Amino acid sequence: MIVTKDSIIGDILDFDIDTARLFFEIGMHCLGCPASRGESVAEACAVHGTDADELVAKINALLASKKA
Secondary structure (H helix, E strand, O other): OOOOOOOEHHHHHHHOHHHHHHHHHOOOOOOOOHHHHOOEHHHHHHHHOOOHHHHHHHHHHHHHHHHO
């Protein structure tokens, strides 16, 4: 999976639950809420005042590290 700013948070979490810690790091503690699971990374970052490109890079790096 390659994550973009348009990726849906629920899809990312379903693909790899370990990504949850990266969302927690930006203060997004509402991952179980159906509304947050339906948000894109960009939408969540806008609400939480975080750089979406930075979060996407961290998520993709985590996922890539697991391929090895």
